[in-house]
Amino acid sequence: MRKSFDELTISDDFMFCKIMQDEETCKTFLEMTLADKIGKISYLSSQNAITTGAGAKSIRLDILVKDETGKSYDIEMQAVNEHNLPKRMRYYQAAIDILFLDKGEHYSSLNDSYIIFLCLFDSVGKDMPLYSFENICIEDRQILLNDGAKKIIINANAFSKAKDKNLSGFLEYVKTGKVTTEFTGRIEKMIETLKSNEQARSEYRFISGFEMDAHHYGRQEGMKEGMKEGMKEGMKKGLAKGFADGAYQNKLETAKNLIDIGLSIENIIKATGLSREEIEKL
Template identity: 55%
Template sequence: MAQKPFEELTISDDFMFCKVMEHEFICKEFLEMLFSAKVEKITYLSSQNTVIGNSAAKSVRLDVLIKDMAGRTYDIEMQVSNEYNIPKRMRYYQSILDVAFLDQGYSYKALNDSFVIFICLFDPIGKNRAVYSFENICKEDATIPLQDGTKKIILNANGFKEADNKDLQGFLRYVKTGKVTTDYTRRIEKVMQTIKISEQARKEYRVLPAVIMDAFDEGIEQGKSLGLAEGEARGSRQAKLETAKNLLHFGLSRENIALATGLTKAEVEAL
């Protein structure tokens, strides 16, 4: 499939969404708009993070990963096409974050609150709501929350008219139609125009598919001569190193990074 022209990218395109959200003031305002509350200072913000639960687990590439001063973590994803797997995908993303970010030897109580947020151009639940928020509660008594510190939120841009919050409604309208109607979407549009005149951003977009596929292609080629298993192992090494570097920035211990990625402690310490 041909790559979409750089000039035609919108906020709903994965590359542009990630580049826009890399701007802390845009990302912070999004969270404050969504939660209707002030968000602690952002201490970590990164896009396109490859996270591997362990050496045998399915890896995922997270769109935008955030940590605030209070220790809360947020994963924000843009979903354009409906593959009818959003609930279970959110479940997996939540679990892989927990596995990756709980240091070995720490109590389960050390798990910070985490939020998995999916912005969809379709309604994966089918009830025509703009916002679906899910937390674990007692089935026998809905007033009793499990208090496990997790929350999953689905934003349905297709149902933007149903949003009570006018700023959120304007954002979802912008995601769905590209129409600017609020101060926040005007700020996003300005950032997007700045990105579109950036030659560095244009170059990143042009080479991104090749970069993403490098590890896979290397595994295929080596698999032909070394055998499938060894080829796949070598092909995934670059992704593991990339993950380890991201986790180092996130403040994890080297021991836990080694466990999370399947690298040796010496390999992690060499980064």
């Protein structure tokens, strides 16, 4: 059952995207996460649908950001553990690279990118608040590949273990809704303001209805697909049975001809594979 608009918190996808559309809030979150300053935001968009090619799986990014240095940041809120985060991050990385590398440009034009998943669960299982990944040499772990691709998984469950006070407070707010810092206090007020905004309420209602329709459509399409597959399977089985029946009839006809020319039952069994009982009935 989908939440009502008034029940939404920062951990809900819709509200998270709305809050992170605010440049100052988004920039503060990124700097807390990366423990570093980022350039001025030059591009910020939410709910980006990306299709990498005809027939390819499309994705929808929660928040896509570029700063003035060209670095890109994909920020995703993940409330439910679907046990596919590493492969999903890999696909997102590829999709973003294709999105930002224009045809004819050299690979060196690809700037640094960060895929960031803010999770309400510990997908890695080491009870750390932050897991940062880069490609390194297995033989000598001092050597970085320097491909510019970085992936970060945030575990809001471990908010108390975050060394940075503001990050700890933010993760606690995401996990529990408790306001303990100036930053989370600002976010709470933003959410209160949004909940009194009829346009935002209508947008959520529209999206909810659209997703329900899409789910219903998907289920209907699934049923149709299932029927198609069932028919295909039935045809396959029917053809297999037809071939089997035809082959059996051929064996019977062959056995009859061999009987007519006086061949012994033992030899007919060897020639056709039929049983003695089947041959004696002819």
